[in-house]
Amino acid sequence: MTERYARPEARIAAGDAMVTARGLVRDYESGGSVVHALRGIDMDVARGELLAVRGRSGSGKTTLLNLLGGLDQPTAGTVQVDGTQISGMSEDAAAHVRRNTIAFVFQTFGLIPILSAAENVEVPLRLVGADPRERDARVGELLELVGLAERAKHRPHELSGGEQQRVSIARALANRPRLLLADEPTGQLDSETGQRIMLLIRNVVRAEGVTAVVATHDPIMLDVADRVIELLDGELVTPTAVASGRVPRGD
Numbered sequence: 001m002t003e004r005y006a007r008p009e010a011r012i013a014a015g016d017a018m019v020t021a022r023g024l025v026r027d028y029e030s031g032g033s034v035v036h037a038l039r040g041i042d043m044d045v046a047r048g049e050l051l052a053v054r055g056r057s058g059s060g061k062t063t064l065l066n067l068l069g070g071l072d073q074p075t076a077g078t079v080q081v082d083g084t085q086i087s088g089m090s091e092d093a094a095a096h097v098r099r100n101t102i103a104f105v106f107q108t109f110g111l112i113p114i115l116s117a118a119e120n121v122e123v124p125l126r127l128v129g130a131d132p133r134e135r136d137a138r139v140g141e142l143l144e145l146v147g148l149a150e151r152a153k154h155r156p157h158e159l160s161g162g163e164q165q166r167v168s169i170a171r172a173l174a175n176r177p178r179l180l181l182a183d184e185p186t187g188q189l190d191s192e193t194g195q196r197i198m199l200l201i202r203n204v205v206r207a208e209g210v211t212a213v214v215a216t217h218d219p220i221m222l223d224v225a226d227r228v229i230e231l232l233d234g235e236l237v238t239p240t241a242v243a244s245g246r247v248p249r250g251d
C-alpha cells in the first residue's frame with residue numbers, strides 16, 4: 001500500500017476530546033472517476049460541546065458525519081470517539097460502538113411507521129435488552145424531555161414533521177449515547193419549526209451531557225452552537241477546527 005493509506009497509531013490527545021479526527025480523506029470512485037469528498041480534515045470536538053458543521057450542498061458534511069459515526073471508513077486518516085479508534089474497525093466492532101456510544105438524527109426522521117412514538121423511542125432500548133421497567137421510565141423521561149408526553153401513543157403519520165423529528169431525537173438519546181450526530185435535522189422543516197428543533201437539540205445536549213455535531217445550513221444553529229466550522233469542497237475553511245477545549249462564543 002502507498003503511504004497515503006497508512007493509518008497513524010491510535011493515540012489519545014492530551015486534550016481528551018470526545019472526537020478526534022486526523023488527516024481524514026474520503027475518495028469516492030464512481031464511473032471511472034474519483035470524487036475527493038474530504039481532502040484531509042483535522043478536527044477535535046470537546047466533551048459536551050455542540051459543534052455545527054456548515055457548508056453548501058456537496059461540501060462533504062454527510063461524508064464527514066458518516067466517518068465520525070463509523071458508518072463509513074476513510075480512505076486515509078483516523079477517527080477516535082471517546083478514546084476508541086473507530087476508523088479501520090471491522091463492521092461488527094463499529095456496529096458495537098455505534099450501538100453503545102453514538103446516535104444519529106437524520107433529515108428524514110427514519111421512524112418506523114407502524115410503531116407509536118413511545119415504541120419508536122423504545123426500539124434502541126429493546127436492542128440492548130434493557131430491563132422493561134427501566135425502559136418504560138426512560139421512554140417517559142425522553143418524551144417529556146422533547147415535549148411529546150401527550151403524543152406517546154400516536155404513530156408517525158399522526159404527527160407533524162417537527163414532532164416526528166422530536167421523536168427521532170428522543171430515540172437517538174435512548175441509550176445515553178456519548179456522541180450525537182445530526183445530519184441536517186431541520187432540512188425538511190419550516191424555519192420556525194426548525195428553530196424550535198435546533199433549540200431543543202441545544203437543550204438536550206445540555207440536559208443529557210452529550211456531545212453533538214450538527215451538519216446544517218440553518219442560520220439558527222450558528223447562534224445556538226458553541227462553535228461553527230465550515231467545509232468547502234472537502235476542506236475546512238475554519239482555522240480553529242482543532243481546539244483544545246471549549247471555545248468561547250465571543251458574545
Ligand code: ADP
Pocket residue numbers: 028029030035036037055056057058059060061062063064
Ligand atoms: P454534503 O452532505 O455537504 O451535501 P456529501 O458528503 O454528501 O456533501 O458529498 C460530498 C461529495 O461527495 C459530493 O461531491 C458528492 O456528490 C460526493 N459523494 C457523496 N457520496 C457519494 C457516493 N456514495 N459516491 C460518489 N460520490 C459521492
Ligand code: MG
Pocket residue numbers: 061062063183184
Ligand atoms: Mg449531506
